[in-house]
Amino acid sequence: MFSVKKQSFYDQKEEVLLIGLYDRPLKFEGELAKLDEAMDGQLTELVKEGDISAKLGETAVIPVLGRIPVKRLLFIGLGKEKEADFHELKEAIGTAAQKMNKIKLSSAAVALDSFVCEAIEYDEAAQAFTEAYGLASYQFKGYKQPSNEPEQWIEQITVYTEADLEEVKAALHVGYVLSQGTNSARTLANTPANLMTAADLAEHAKQLADKYGFEIEILEKEDMEKLGMGALLAVNKGSVAPPKMITLKYQPREEWEDVLGFVGKGITFDTGGYSLKPKDGLVGMKIDMGGAAAVLGAMEIIGELKPDQNIVAVIPSTDNMINGEALKPDDVITSMSGKTIEVLNTDAEGRLVLADAMTYAKHHKADYLIDVATLTGGVIVALGTDKTGAITNNEKFLEKVVEASKEAGEFVWQLPLTEKDKKRIRNSKIADLNNSPGREGHAIMGGGFIGEFAEETPWVHLDIAGTADTNKAGALGPAGATGVMARTLALLAMRTTEE
Numbered sequence: 001m002f003s004v005k006k007q008s009f010y011d012q013k014e015e016v017l018l019i020g021l022y023d024r025p026l027k028f029e030g031e032l033a034k035l036d037e038a039m040d041g042q043l044t045e046l047v048k049e050g051d052i053s054a055k056l057g058e059t060a061v062i063p064v065l066g067r068i069p070v071k072r073l074l075f076i077g078l079g080k081e082k083e084a085d086f087h088e089l090k091e092a093i094g095t096a097a098q099k100m101n102k103i104k105l106s107s108a109a110v111a112l113d114s115f116v117c118e119a120i121e122y123d124e125a126a127q128a129f130t131e132a133y134g135l136a137s138y139q140f141k142g143y144k145q146p147s148n149e150p151e152q153w154i155e156q157i158t159v160y161t162e163a164d165l166e167e168v169k170a171a172l173h174v175g176y177v178l179s180q181g182t183n184s185a186r187t188l189a190n191t192p193a194n195l196m197t198a199a200d201l202a203e204h205a206k207q208l209a210d211k212y213g214f215e216i217e218i219l220e221k222e223d224m225e226k227l228g229m230g231a232l233l234a235v236n237k238g239s240v241a242p243p244k245m246i247t248l249k250y251q252p253r254e255e256w257e258d259v260l261g262f263v264g265k266g267i268t269f270d271t272g273g274y275s276l277k278p279k280d281g282l283v284g285m286k287i288d289m290g291g292a293a294a295v296l297g298a299m300e301i302i303g304e305l306k307p308d309q310n311i312v313a314v315i316p317s318t319d320n321m322i323n324g325e326a327l328k329p330d331d332v333i334t335s336m337s338g339k340t341i342e343v344l345n346t347d348a349e350g351r352l353v354l355a356d357a358m359t360y361a362k363h364h365k366a367d368y369l370i371d372v373a374t375l376t377g378g379v380i381v382a383l384g385t386d387k388t389g390a391i392t393n394n395e396k397f398l399e400k401v402v403e404a405s406k407e408a409g410e411f412v413w414q415l416p417l418t419e420k421d422k423k424r425i426r427n428s429k430i431a432d433l434n435n436s437p438g439r440e441g442h443a444i445m446g447g448g449f450i451g452e453f454a455e456e457t458p459w460v461h462l463d464i465a466g467t468a469d470t471n472k473a474g475a476l477g478p479a480g481a482t483g484v485m486a487r488t489l490a491l492l493a494m495r496t497t498e499e
């Protein structure tokens, strides 16, 4: 779909030519000057009069009326050159991409060099373009009967540049792969729970394993019983759908050491169990496997980009339902680690399934653990819907995760976990832990509970309850699942965890 050419866009015949315009003293140069000339200086005029704006995210479609071979120009404002920023650039390109998709074209050209400035290098501009284009063009197909309106998507996008072709090509590929992995995570999480069971998640993981040569292991209920995964099994008790513990291994190195562990909450639907959610709280709970989706999206990116980093990904999956056998408040269960848990709230099920998944990731020799989970409503109260909450037992490891999140453009903010907090989690008359110490700071209680199973292993918890989905369409995608943390995890893997 994307190709690169080291030549002028001037003579090209695409249906649209995308040009970025920074807010700086206007001077069309090189090929752009030639364009302006062919149009009798009209472009300069249009900029002066404000019909073409350099304001961040503003688009202008200019028909060229046969003056040049390309059919129309699409200008996208990139804001002040001095304030240029990679993530803002992606947002602007996302806006332009949606505009292009709306005009319904089959081919497009991109004047890549117009996106380059002092702060944005060629490779950054290239990655920003494919990443933003891929994210912005995402659609969840849904299940409506086909309409009569013909679909038109851009089939061919040609990127024109003066820069080194190989470098640009590589960056275009990275951006594309990041967007596709994120979009796969979005689709997994957007799929309704009746069509996305634990078995469906396992099937998706299997397809990734086949495609990328990952080692895969799917534990069935009987296997879990043998291993003593009492926490995951307890959550599954009220369900008719079998649970799965999904493990993927990626080993680019000779030795299975320095292993990065990803753990993703895979609750395919969360009713709350006997601590039933109110009816309005039930709607949208298909998102409760958003952590699993992020991990699988990251594994897809990793399969494509092949970083030199051993990785084990573990996904505990079941729904959280009610029947005559279901888990009840007051029940005491025994996790795989041996730690016993007094269940005070069956709606705090995420930390239960993650407890066994953390232990199992350690069993697979994970040296670093990062869990991703739609864990608590509390994190939404604390941080809103645009920030992922983090908790750690190792500040250095968190720093690396935060760096990766910044590179991905995904906001992560740390919440504290104190010794006093841990006391509340360990406060039970009849068990080692309790799964719901009360409303106060409950995002911290949730994360802290999972930390009990990390023990001494460096660990970061990412609570994506607020960020896994959005009710507002934006420049980089529609409303619905966001695929958040797929890119952060993948970019973390691209950096090595070794000192």
Ligand code: BES
Binding pocket: 270, 272, 287, 288, 345, 347, 348, 349, 350, 374, 375, 376, 377, 378, 435, 436, 442, 465, 466
């Ligand atoms: N899956 C929910 C958390 C959630 C809330 C995800 C909103 C996405 C959007 C989780 O299992 C849950 O129910 N948490 C409870 C914990 C409480 C019972 C301690 C919560 O946050 O209310």
Ligand code: ZN
Binding pocket: 270, 272, 346, 347, 348, 349, 350
């Ligand atoms: Zn719950």
Ligand code: ZN
Binding pocket: 267, 270, 288, 347, 349, 350, 374, 375
């Ligand atoms: Zn849940």
